[in-house]
Every structure is written in C-alpha cells, then in structure tokens.
Amino acid sequence: MAAANDRLGSSFLKIFKHPASSYGGYDYTFVDGDPPSNYICLICTLVSRDPHQVSCCYNIYCKSCLDKHRKKNSRNGTFRCPACRELLDLRSYFKDGRMEREIKALKVQCTIEECDWKGTIGDIEAHVMACPYRMVDCSLGCGEKICCREMETHLRDCPKRIVSCQYCKDGGPHDIITSSAHLDECRSYPIKCSNEGCEFIEERFWFKYHQKRCPKAIVYCEYSNLGCDELIKREEQEKHNEEFSKEHLQMAIKQVDSLQTKCTCSSSSKVFKTSSSLKFKDDMWHSPSFYTSPGGYKMMLCVYANGYGRGKGTHMSCYTVLVPGEYDDVLGWPFEGEVTVELLNQNEDRNHKKLIIKYDDSTPKDCKERVTKTMSERWGKDRFIAHSAPEFKGIEYGFLGPRYFRVSARVTSKTKPWLV
Ligand SMILES: [Zn+2]
Ligand SMILES: [Zn+2]
Ligand SMILES: [Zn+2]
Ligand SMILES: [Zn+2]
Ligand SMILES: [Zn+2]
Ligand SMILES: [Zn+2]
Ligand SMILES: [Zn+2]
Incomplete structure (x- = not known):
C-alpha cells in the first residue's frame, strides 16, 4: 500500500483533491491521531466513504470518487485505474464492507470548532443536524443567521420580536413599533405644544383640541x-x-x-322668449334658469298661459321659483328682494304689462328657502293678465306665442358679512 502511495506522486494528489462537501471521503478531525493510510481514497486523499477496492492493484477509493472518475474517463465502457493505469470496467471494483465498518467506528470531532462533541463517523452526520452550535436562520425572519444555542437570547433582542408600543399599547414587530413610521402616527404619542410660553403636553389624539384653545396661540383678532x-x-x-x-x-x-x-347693486335684467308654438291650453312654460346677479340666487320664470289656481281658465298666471345654484352656500337665506317680470309689448309703445313679485316676511317659507333638489314652490300672481285683455286680442286658434318676458331682480337678503 505504501508503494502505491509513493508511485502516485504529489502532482496526482493535487489534481484529484476536491472539497469534501462535493463528493469523496470524510474530512474530519480524528480523535485518535491519523487513521491508517490504507483507509485513504487515492482520488480525494480523505478517509474513504463507502470504500471500494479495485481488482488491479487492490487500492481503495470512495465509491463516489471512482464513479465520477469512470464517467469522466470511460472509453467503450472501460477506464484506467488512477493508481496503476490498468484497464478497468464496471465489474472491476467491489465494496469493502469490513473496511467500511472499521471506518465508521473511527472517532472524530464535531466539525464546529466550539462544539466538543466526539463520536464515531457513523454518528456524526446525525449529530451535525442537531449540533447546538450549528448556524440557523432566525425563526422570526429578521434575516440573521444565529448559532442555535444563542437563538433564545437573540429572540429577546431580535428586531422582529413582537412588542407593545409604550404609548398606545398596540402590538407589532419591535423595529416597526419603535420606528417613526409608527411613532409619527401613534395616537397616544405625547405631543408638546410648540406655542411660545405654553408647556402643555398631551397624547396626539387629544392634542388637536388643545390647539384650538391654546391661550398662547397667535391668532387673528376675533374682529x-x-x-x-x-x-x-x-x-x-x-x-x-x-x-x-x-x-x-x-x-x-x-x-x-x-x-x-x-x-341696491344686486340687480340685473334678462329677456326670455317663449316657444313660438305656445298655446292657451298649454300647461306651463318656464324660462331657462338664471342668476339674479353674478354670484347671486338662481331662479326660473314660470308662465301658465291658461292660468293656475284662481286664474285657471280665465287668466295668464306668472311665478318665479328658486332652483339650486352654484353660490347657495355663501348666500344669505331666505331669499329676500323683488323680482320684476314684464310681458313686453311687441308694438313697442312701451306699455309693457308689469308684475312685481315681492319676497319678504309674507312670503311662505317653501317659496323663499334654499332648495337642494328640483325647485321651490312658485311665488307670483294667479291672475296676471286676463285672457280678455288687449294683450291677447286677435289671437286665432288659441296660439299665443312667441312672447317676450323681461325679468330683473333686486336682492335684499343679508349677504354673509365675511363675504363683503
Ligand atoms: Zn475519495
Ligand atoms: Zn490499479
Ligand atoms: Zn457539534
Ligand atoms: Zn431575528
Ligand atoms: Zn403607539
Ligand atoms: Zn399650548
Ligand atoms: Zn382687533
């Protein structure tokens, strides 16, 4: 055996030396000194794992070393013995069961330096899986690798350990609960009033009430x-x-x-033309909606050619209604003022028929309060113009239109003072 080792020479050993982890023999520290040299695999130079003997020179190799050598160097199913160069095939090497039992009984140390476990090769693999000194991933997932023995200590300090916020008592991972991501939102975090001369400290949730009342806050005069x-x-x-x-x-x-x-400024006038097919028997015509003035109240003119209420069948009735407008939020309510409606005389003698609709204390609430849907109740005059009046002379077949109405409004509702 010694002769075979000599023949190999150092260059051969270098070529075939592989890390023990990839394949090959046992790379352990032996407790009772170097193992006998006949246990050494001539390919990996370690104590053979699953030792096999070749039929040519009776040298010992790990099975994995020999298999790998054969696969790499095989020509037509044959390959050369790495030691003596003799031609070999699959039938030329055999498991050495007796040597394997001897090797498995060799005493070795745990591969982790800190661990003082000693045992046989047969037992070490099971030990390594359970060795208290092995490195494992943190079980809370912080990403650290921890020596198994120190896991308990680490878990008490791990950034992912679950803790309660010292202020609001909410639970969460330590690194989140103590970060600004939580503390900047934490409802119970103590906030100190920053107004000069104020020493007030309060939980964030309640602090806003102090801000509204802080006697030291700089504010505009109440006027x-x-x-x-x-x-x-x-x-x-x-x-x-x-x-x-x-x-x-x-x-x-x-x-x-x-x-x-x-x-007195809130006044403007508009002219509306009814549809040209307006008839006496038509129920109602209404104008497009309009504003009493820019930024004012929004309303519509309603005309019943055949009358409404006490004017039904005998008069033309005329009303205005309020509709939801863009500025309603900032206007004063109820609407107060006067709306002037004129049916224009198309003969241009300026003798227009005039109606003044007053919105004041005597106006029913339903007619003058703010509306959010559709329109208010109508307010105006049932008997605006009698059907027998000169305005309607010469009408044939009941056709009325087109007619022109001029509307102007004077608003007296109190505008909110801060809008002035
Ligand atoms: Zn080997
Ligand atoms: Zn050989
Ligand atoms: Zn160990
Ligand atoms: Zn951790
Ligand atoms: Zn908190
Ligand atoms: Zn304060
Ligand atoms: Zn003041």
Missing part, C-alpha cells in the same frame, strides 16, 4: 371679519378689544355702509 388684521395671543383678545374698541367700531360702521351699497 378680523370686520377688517382688523392684528395678530395677538388668544389670551390677549380682551385686552386688545379694550385698546382697539374705537377702531373696531369704525370698521363695523364701514361694513354696514358697504352692505347697503351691495343690496
């Missing part, structure tokens, strides 16, 4: 809607009112003046 643009600490409003009482009064007077101006 800013009158035009006072002083910035003061909230707690100093009363003191400011005393100092500025004259100025505040002047601002109020100025505002009343401008409100009055605005009321």
